[in-house]
Amino acid sequence: MSHDVSRRSFFGGIAAALGYLGLGPSTDLFAQQNRPGAAGNAPRMRTSSDDYDTMAHLSSNENCWGPPESVMKAMTNAWKYSNRYGYPDANIVGEIAKHHGVKQENILLGAGSGEILDVVGTTYLLGGKKVLGVEPSYSSVYQHATSIKTTAIKLPLGKDYRQDIPAMIKAANEHASEIGLVYLCNPNNPTGITVTKDEVRQLLDGIPKGMPVLIDEAYHHFVDDPNYATSVPYVIEGRPVIIARTFSKIAALAGMRLGYAVASAEIVQKMRPYSMGSINALVKHGGAAALKDTASQASIKKMVIDLRKKTTSELNAYGYETLPSETNFFMVSIGREIQPVIQEFAKKGVAVGRPFPPMTTHMRVSIGTAEEMDRFTKAFKEIFPAKPKSTAAVEGRIVKSTN
Amino acid sequence: MSHDVSRRSFFGGIAAALGYLGLGPSTDLFAQQNRPGAAGNAPRMRTSSDDYDTMAHLSSNENCWGPPESVMKAMTNAWKYSNRYGYPDANIVGEIAKHHGVKQENILLGAGSGEILDVVGTTYLLGGKKVLGVEPSYSSVYQHATSIKTTAIKLPLGKDYRQDIPAMIKAANEHASEIGLVYLCNPNNPTGITVTKDEVRQLLDGIPKGMPVLIDEAYHHFVDDPNYATSVPYVIEGRPVIIARTFSKIAALAGMRLGYAVASAEIVQKMRPYSMGSINALVKHGGAAALKDTASQASIKKMVIDLRKKTTSELNAYGYETLPSETNFFMVSIGREIQPVIQEFAKKGVAVGRPFPPMTTHMRVSIGTAEEMDRFTKAFKEIFPAKPKSTAAVEGRIVKSTN
Numbered sequence: 001m002s003h004d005v006s007r008r009s010f011f012g013g014i015a016a017a018l019g020y021l022g023l024g025p026s027t028d029l030f031a032q033q034n035r036p037g038a039a040g041n042a043p044r045m046r047t048s049s050d051d052y053d054t055m056a057h058l059s060s061n062e063n064c065w066g067p068p069e070s071v072m073k074a075m076t077n078a079w080k081y082s083n084r085y086g087y088p089d090a091n092i093v094g095e096i097a098k099h100h101g102v103k104q105e106n107i108l109l110g111a112g113s114g115e116i117l118d119v120v121g122t123t124y125l126l127g128g129k130k131v132l133g134v135e136p137s138y139s140s141v142y143q144h145a146t147s148i149k150t151t152a153i154k155l156p157l158g159k160d161y162r163q164d165i166p167a168m169i170k171a172a173n174e175h176a177s178e179i180g181l182v183y184l185c186n187p188n189n190p191t192g193i194t195v196t197k198d199e200v201r202q203l204l205d206g207i208p209k210g211m212p213v214l215i216d217e218a219y220h221h222f223v224d225d226p227n228y229a230t231s232v233p234y235v236i237e238g239r240p241v242i243i244a245r246t247f248s249k250i251a252a253l254a255g256m257r258l259g260y261a262v263a264s265a266e267i268v269q270k271m272r273p274y275s276m277g278s279i280n281a282l283v284k285h286g287g288a289a290a291l292k293d294t295a296s297q298a299s300i301k302k303m304v305i306d307l308r309k310k311t312t313s314e315l316n317a318y319g320y321e322t323l324p325s326e327t328n329f330f331m332v333s334i335g336r337e338i339q340p341v342i343q344e345f346a347k348k349g350v351a352v353g354r355p356f357p358p359m360t361t362h363m364r365v366s367i368g369t370a371e372e373m374d375r376f377t378k379a380f381k382e383i384f385p386a387k388p389k390s391t392a393a394v395e396g397r398i399v400k401s402t403n
Numbered sequence: 404m405s406h407d408v409s410r411r412s413f414f415g416g417i418a419a420a421l422g423y424l425g426l427g428p429s430t431d432l433f434a435q436q437n438r439p440g441a442a443g444n445a446p447r448m449r450t451s452s453d454d455y456d457t458m459a460h461l462s463s464n465e466n467c468w469g470p471p472e473s474v475m476k477a478m479t480n481a482w483k484y485s486n487r488y489g490y491p492d493a494n495i496v497g498e499i500a501k502h503h504g505v506k507q508e509n510i511l512l513g514a515g516s517g518e519i520l521d522v523v524g525t526t527y528l529l530g531g532k533k534v535l536g537v538e539p540s541y542s543s544v545y546q547h548a549t550s551i552k553t554t555a556i557k558l559p560l561g562k563d564y565r566q567d568i569p570a571m572i573k574a575a576n577e578h579a580s581e582i583g584l585v586y587l588c589n590p591n592n593p594t595g596i597t598v599t600k601d602e603v604r605q606l607l608d609g610i611p612k613g614m615p616v617l618i619d620e621a622y623h624h625f626v627d628d629p630n631y632a633t634s635v636p637y638v639i640e641g642r643p644v645i646i647a648r649t650f651s652k653i654a655a656l657a658g659m660r661l662g663y664a665v666a667s668a669e670i671v672q673k674m675r676p677y678s679m680g681s682i683n684a685l686v687k688h689g690g691a692a693a694l695k696d697t698a699s700q701a702s703i704k705k706m707v708i709d710l711r712k713k714t715t716s717e718l719n720a721y722g723y724e725t726l727p728s729e730t731n732f733f734m735v736s737i738g739r740e741i742q743p744v745i746q747e748f749a750k751k752g753v754a755v756g757r758p759f760p761p762m763t764t765h766m767r768v769s770i771g772t773a774e775e776m777d778r779f780t781k782a783f784k785e786i787f788p789a790k791p792k793s794t795a796a797v798e799g800r801i802v803k804s805t806n
Contacts (some may be wrong), residue, residue: 003732023805048491049491052491053483057487060487060488060489062487063486064486065486066483066485066486067485067486072482075485078658079475080456080469081467081655081658082469082470082655082656082658082659083466083467083468083469083655083656083657083658084460084463084465084657084658085463085465085657085658086463087455087658088451088452088455110679110681110683111514111660111681111682111683113680114680115679115681116548118679122677126529144676147599147675147676148668148676150685174626223576224612248486248488252486253485253486253488254485254486254488254681255481255484255485255486255487255488255490255684255685256485256683256684257514257681257682257683265797273547273550273551274525274548274677276513276517276521276661276679278513278514278517278518279514279660280514280658280660280683280684280685280686281658281659282658282659282685283683300756326790364464369596391574
């Protein structure tokens with residue numbers, strides 16, 4: 001009948017292929033993206049998309065390798081829900097809860113941890129309360145505070161660009177009545193430096209009882225330092241701690257948008273009205289698969305750490321200090337303002353940066369593929385002269401508090 | 404080198420296939436979903452996913468046919484951005500703006516129009532202002548009002564289940580100081596009935612100057628009635644009108660999550676802090692493709708209208724009144740409470756419903772495939788007895804105002 005004929009012409013044959021053909025070993029979309037000039041690739045038309053594809057993207061702390069096969073398979077199998085609402089969702093909330101040993105009522109899904117940061121900000125800062133944190137850090141919460149007409153109390157980093165926990169405790173107590181939320185990015189972005197588990201406990205014990213603390217663990221999965229630990233146990237302990245996690249980093253799903261908060265049921269309920277509860281069907285399935293694919297995550301972690309060590313060693317040998325990162329990015333001290341340098345790298349097909357005031361003479365570099373890191377190092381040596389290797393300790397800088 | 408070997412094992416071969424293989428004519432994912440028992444299909448294992456797949460989903464006003472080929476192709480070509488942030492986004496905001504003849508500053512993207520409704524609610528109701536609308540209507544805004552600790556002023560539908568514009572104007576003026584927002588769903592959900600363009604003008608001219616009006620045009624694309632028109636021109640005229648649109652209905656992207664608001668630049672700026680700005684990469688490309696595929700949308704519209712007319716005619720002939728819908732769903736008067744009836748349909752593999760108080764003796768039925776509508780009609784005739792065809796006019800019901 002005519003309906004069926006018309007209907008057929010609508011279906012995504014591509015989706016069907018994806019769902020049922022299995023894995024094709026001969027083509028490799030992510031590899032082509034990362035290796036535009038590789039031998040054997042057919043010539044491609046120049047488009048703005050191709051311009052994007054030819055850059056080494058080392059500016060946004062992405063996972064250059066893309067989602068692993070298990071995750072791609074789960075997502076493509078979910079195409080059939082692309083037109084649906086109440087479909088089987090791979091029990092994503094349950095899987096996350098199980099992963100952390102908490103209940104489903106302790107999980108709030110977000111479209112990336114960016115949504116979670118905004119939701120926490122709206123929940124605790126609406127009406128003019130301030131967020132307390134360090135600068136530089138991931139500035140999303142501070143920006144959201146501004147957008148909802150309040151401000152941040154930003155403390156300078158301490159010695160060796162570490163977050164100064166005693167100073168945070170002091171400020172939290174002195175400004176207790178003004179503060180709605182403490183923000184701790186651990187490991188910190190853009191420095192890549194961790195706060196130790198002892199320091200986290202010191203912070204939580206030292207601030208006024210009941211003051212909510214948002215701990216952003218976006219880069220949790222890359223950390224090797226045994227002195228670091230996740231703060232999820234503090235949620236289970238009943239503290240007013242909210243952990244933000246994302247599938248954008250180790251799980252390589254930045255463009256797909258999935259993150260979540262772990263917090264007490266009471267806090268989750270308080271936040272839910274400001275969350276959209278509007279997550280893409282594919283990434284729910286992808287996220288559930290990612291949680292299970294620990295082998296892929298271990299492999300990504302190893303590649304990131306190996307490439308980070310290789311690249312920073314080369315920069316150190318060339319005479320440039322790097323900060324001791326535990327993430328998929330690092331900072332290098334370039335001794336001059338970063339902004340014009342970003343342009344010089346861009347001309348060489350490498351995206352780096354951006355400025356992170358007040359550390360504007362440091363450059364943040366994300367870990368890309370081996371080829372991309374080679375390209376970066378080559379560009380670095382073209383742009384900067386070799387320097388005698390400095391042995392001076394990296395000193396913390398004084399940052400003006402703004403509030 | 405070892406990095407490259409490890410990397411290769413991670414890539415989504417499926418994604419590569421999707422991006423480069425072109426369309427496979429022989430398999431049809433959406434058709435299988437809708438025709439579980441069709442001849443020639445291999446036996447499938449029973450899973451919760453399969454249980455879902457075997458139901459005729461006529462309860463959520465989805466587009467059963469799934470995204471058209473052009474949209475699937477655009478989405479699958481965007482897999483390479485699944486791990487990225489600042490990728491080429493198919494100029495989705497620009498394409499939407501062009502589609503409506505407005506500027507990019509007039510568009511706010513949302514993860515479905517559900518996010519838009521929440522964002523508008525938060526923007527205009529925070530602090531206790533009320534939303535004014537009819538009941539039943541799409542209750543999302545009313546529920547959001549409750550979640551942010553305010554309420555709705557809900558007016559009963561008027562004669563023939565139409566939205567009573569003079570009553571809305573009267574209430575808007577009488578309660579002007581309490582009201583933050585007027586909500587008008589056009590065509591209305593769950594009735595499927597339009598508000599005419601003359602009535603919209605009457606409403607906008609009659610309410611207090613400057614009172615924001617949210618006009619939810621989720622089902623715009625299915626309307627045939629020449630007395631209906633989009634209210635986007637009122638935005639261009641400079642009125643405080645916000646139009647909500649979605650890619651979930653005619654474009655079949657409900658599970659992918661894309662919608663938007665059209666409003667003045669000033670209103671968009673006011674709303675932006677409460678929007679997540681966190682849209683999946685694939686659906687940005689899918690949405691841009693959907694806007695251009697007017698042929699597919701025309702075909703979907705024709706299928707929906709043909710199947711709606713066929714089904715309602717059969718119900719009318721069987722003695723049951725249906726409301727005059729202009730959407731991809733309709734209501735039928737069943738003369739008894741809907742809740743137990745939903746269970747009876749579910750046992751026959753058909754999902755319908757839900758209760759829409761106070762119209763709890765009407766059943767809302769979404770338009771599915773021809774096979775699904777046949778299944779529905781068959782189930783209806785098994786559950787309900789034939790009645791002598793009534794010629795009585797459908798009368799409006801009195802609904803108690805709640806505020």
